[in-house]
Every structure is written in C-alpha cells, then in structure tokens.
Amino acid sequence: MIVIVNLEGQESTLPIGILLAMADVLDKYISLPPTEANDNANRFGGYVTVIEFDPNYPQDITRYRLIVSARCGAPSPDKSLKYRQLADEKAFRLLGHLIFGHLTSRESSDPSIEKYPGAIVADGYVFSFSGLPADFDEAVCAVVAVFLGLLNREQLLAIVERTKNPHILEFGNLFEDLQKLLAE
Numbered sequence: 401m402i403v404i405v406n407l408e409g410q411e412s413t414l415p416i417g418i419l420l421a422m423a424d425v426l427d428k429y430i431s432l433p434p435t436e437a438n439d440n441a442n443r444f445g446g447y448v449t450v451i452e453f454d455p456n457y458p459q460d461i462t463r464y465r466l467i468v469s470a471r472c473g474a475p476s477p478d479k480s481l482k483y484r485q486l487a488d489e490k491a492f493r494l495l496g497h498l499i500f501g502h503l504t505s506r507e508s509s510d511p512s513i514e515k516y517p518g519a520i521v522a523d524g525y526v527f528s529f530s531g532l533p534a535d536f537d538e539a540v541c542a543v544v545a546v547f548l549g550l551l552n553r554e555q556l557l558a559i560v561e562r563t564k565n566p567h568i569l570e571f572g573n574l575f576e577d578l579q580k581l582l583a584e
Contacts, residue, residue, distance in 0.1 A: 415450075415468045421547040422448050422529075425540050426473045428574055429532065437567065439533055445473020446531015447480075447487040451495055455524045458498035467525070475531045483530040490519035490537075491528035504538065506563050520559055522550040538563060539571040546572070 430444055450468040457463050475483050490505040493515065497508045505528065506517035518537030519528035522545035529537040542559055545551040551559075560568050573579055 417548055418448065418450055418468050418527075418544065419470060419472065421544045422472045422540070425543050425547070425575075429536060429540065429571070430473070432571075432574075437533065437535070443476075443532050445471065445475040446529055446537070447475065447484040448472050449487040449491040449519075449526075449528040451491050451526040451528075453495060453498065453524060453526065461495055461498075464495060472529075473531070479531075486514070486516060486518070486530035487528045489514075490516060490530065491526045494519045494521065494526050494528070503559050504563050506534075506538065506565070509534075517563065517565075520545065522548075522555070525550060535565050535567040536571065538565055539568045542568045543572050543575060547575075 426445060448468055448470055449466070452465045452467050454460065454463040469484070469488060471480065471484070493508055494502060494505040497505075498521065500507075502508060503521045504517065505515075505519035509515050509517045516530070516537075517534040518530055518541065519526055520538060520541045521527075522541075525545070527541040527545055529540050531537070532540065542551065542556060546556060556568075556572075
C-alpha cells in the first residue's frame, strides 16, 4: 500500500482511492451508449491531476501539494501527452483562481487559447481530468469527489449551478452513491 503524508502531516491513502474511483467512473463512462455529446466510441481514458491546497489560505498558491498526476484508462497514444498537459493546466489554473472564489476551471476557460473546463474544487483539493469531452471531464471529477466523500450535496449543486453542465447530474445518476446524496 502506498501512503503519503498530507499538508497536515497525517498519513493518507487518498491517491490510491482517487485512482480506483477514477477507474470505476471511467468504466461506467465507456459503457454508455455513444452519443454526439459523449463521443465515447473514441475515448477510453485520459489523465487525472489532483492538487491538495490549504483552504484557510487559498490566496497562497505556494501552499499546495501535487497528490496525483497519472494516466487513467487507455487514452489515445497520439493524444496522451496533450491530455496530461491539459489536466495539469486546468488544475493549476483553477488553483490560481481560488482567490476569486472559483469552484471550477470553466469559470476561467477560453477554448480559443486551449483553456478548457474539466477541473473542480472539492474540500481542499482541486480535481482535474482531461481525455473526454470537457463536460464529461468535469462530470468525472465531480462524481469521483462525491465517491471519496469530498463533496456534499450543497457543494455538488453549487458546481452544477455555476457550470450549467447537465452531464454532471445525468452521468452522476448512474451511480448509487450520487443518487443517495441527491435524495438527501
């Protein structure tokens, strides 16, 4: 088992949990019937980046720790490097925008200069994914954060409200944990 020490000096197995949850969520995404919105006939994975930050000092971007930067699933070999760069970019961009109260990278996105949605804030962490259409990158992050107990109902609904991304709840409803959370 891999154990890391978080910013408070406590041991954590969160990186393993992130990767296991991400694998489960990606399997569900890949099993969806292909549609124009999800393009899952051609997408089988990507890269995840997770950063821990100190929520007491979100303006101090020097108080962070990269927790995970890893390939998940089977991204297209010709796009792997691009997906990794985009996952990192989304995460660090959102980290830099915490001071403005941003909850998602969508709030600072600009596709014309390759600044895409696909990262969210969840209880002292920034979750980012790249490899799926942007709405699904964002949805995957939200569902994984719910699985890990890092997003409650109100926080999830705040992200949905800010992003106007219908796929977060649509995709999330495929998972029992998220259905229970929304029913509370």
